[in-house]
Amino acid sequence: LKARRSEEWVNRDFAALPEVKLLQEYARIDTSETTGDELAGAQFLARHFAAAGIPYRIETVGAKKANLYAWLDGRDRHPLVLHNHLDVSAVDPKEWFSPPFEARIDGPWIYGRGVFDMKSIAISQMLAMIDLKKSGVPLKHSVLFLATSSEERGSRLGVRRILQLHPEMVRNFWAVLT
Numbered sequence: 001l002k003a004r005r006s007e008e009w010v011n012r013d014f015a016a017l018p019e020v021k022l023l024q025e026y027a028r029i030d031t032s033e034t035t036g037d038e039l040a041g042a043q044f045l046a047r048h049f050a051a052a053g054i055p056y057r058i059e060t061v062g063a064k065k066a067n068l069y070a071w072l073d074g075r076d077r078h079p080l081v082l083h084n085h086l087d088v089s090a091v092d093p094k095e096w097f098s099p100p101f102e103a104r105i106d107g108p109w110i111y112g113r114g115v116f117d118m119k120s121i122a123i124s125q126m127l128a129m130i131d132l133k134k135s136g137v138p139l140k141h142s143v144l145f146l147a148t149s150s151e152e153r154g155s156r157l158g159v160r161r162i163l164q165l166h167p168e169m170v171r172n173f174w175a176v177l178t
Helices: 018-027 038-051 115-135 159-165 167-171
Strands: 056-062 065-072 076-085 104-106 109-111 141-148 175-177
Touching: 018 038, 018 109, 018 115, 038 056, 038 065, 038 115, 038 141, 065 115, 076 115, 115 141, 141 159, 159 167
Parallel strands: 076 141, 076 175
Antiparallel strands: 056 065, 065 141, 104 109
């Protein structure tokens, strides 16, 4: 890409940004249906919640499958849900011009399976929760981070399972962002 002089991104060292490094680490975890491990992805995110003092729970829902819940309590217990999914579509490395789980940076872009769907969203949501926790500001609504399994294959172990097994929790959601 040729940048115009007015475009500031051309001078940024994206690889040095902490949030970009986090996204690279997460994108390097193969969470695909065929060769991946969603549980490893959930554990990666959980480590960051634990380090920030945010309670979490990993619900193992099959071999290498998981749902992750992390929460911040607010005055109103009906949470704003920050929803994302752990899994990514299966990948054929021969169809990629760089290894799909390398998370290679080229200019302002990161090339890796799941970067846009939806690991970047998960990192953004996680960092937002960590910032809320660090701020110490009392929350009006509780906030629930919900990373679910098997979205790329119909959500049988993720959202559909949660709806079936935890309808009372879902009925209490204030709003869902995904």
